[in-house]
Amino acid sequence: MNKIKASRAQGIFWGVQLLSGIFLLIVLGVHFWALHFNTGNQALSYQLILSRLSSPAWKVFDTVFLALVLYHALNGVRAIILDFNVSKAMRGLLFWLCVMVAIACFIFGLNTINSVM
Secondary structure (H helix, E strand, C coil): CCCHHHHHHHHHHHHHHHHHHHHHHHHHHHHHHHHHHCCCCCCCCCCHHHHCCCCHHHHHHHHHHHHHHHHHHHHHHHHHHHHHHCCCHHHHHHHHHHHHHHHHHHHHHHHHHHCCC
């Protein structure tokens, strides 16, 4: 890959990182509000959380939240790896390791989200 394409790709990764951070703030705000302020007169309990997780809308919300967190975190790890000026082969290895970790965490998280009926 030539330097112009590499620079353009880094710019795209940076822009998506910025957007994912903005969306994470919004999603985190909704998550925090729903779990800590929108409980009515009920105390936050395991049963209340189970009732919310049984809703398909909350399952979609939590899945999007999980995907955003994983992308943002592991893209940040990728950026840190690039800062260390490791070899191209090592960058590739670490990138694919991050991808595998993200896939494993997403599958585990999705299984947890969908285990509530």
